[in-house]
Amino acid sequence: MGADNTTGSLSDDAGGQISVRSWAVHVELPEAVGTYLKRCMSIDHEKNTSKPQQKDPIFLHVKAGMAVIIKQTDGTWHMADVVNVIGSAKSPKVPKYFQVKYVDNHVTNWVNADLVSHIVPRV
Template sequence: MTKAQPRASLNTFVLPAMSIDHGIYEQQGERPLFLDAKPGMTVCVRCEYLTGETPRQDWWMGSVLHCGGGARDPSMHNLFQIADVDSGVICWVNADLVTHIVPKEPGQ
């Protein structure tokens, strides 16, 4: 007869995987629009509010100061540092919130 081995009690916690869809952005074919944004450009940014905040506006305009690259490919921007053209407030913005690039006037 063999002696039964005591089993170790394992507590396993499984966290559900969550994916957040940040919405639709205007595309040119299969290439996301925000990949064409560069420092000095004026862009339109979609507002994203936290749960419980009251929406004050749908979008705002800002001037791109810095484009941050991703870890895998630094040429792919995933964060922008943008200065609000109305208030001058500088903030970091997720790249997928950039919806439009405002074209420059001819001759500039």
């Protein structure tokens, strides 16, 4: 295919002309190809989706010095003071583990951030 800069058209080897608009090649596609391309194009689904009902996870708001409720996987819960907050390797600002000191028996332990169910407000 060769480009003719003066007339604004392209000519192929067989002598056929292909129209050009703003130097973009306009090619007539077969019906099946056009239908396939239309199906593959992205569609705006904003009207069909609902806004997420969940707020931020509670552990994103926990800082060292706060009192929290930790719900264990077996259903029991403990109140603890947060001593230290450790982030993940990929995103250090997002808490991954908390070093806590349990209020009832004063044991210091590391817990997964997902186990925090409540933040106890200060009095």
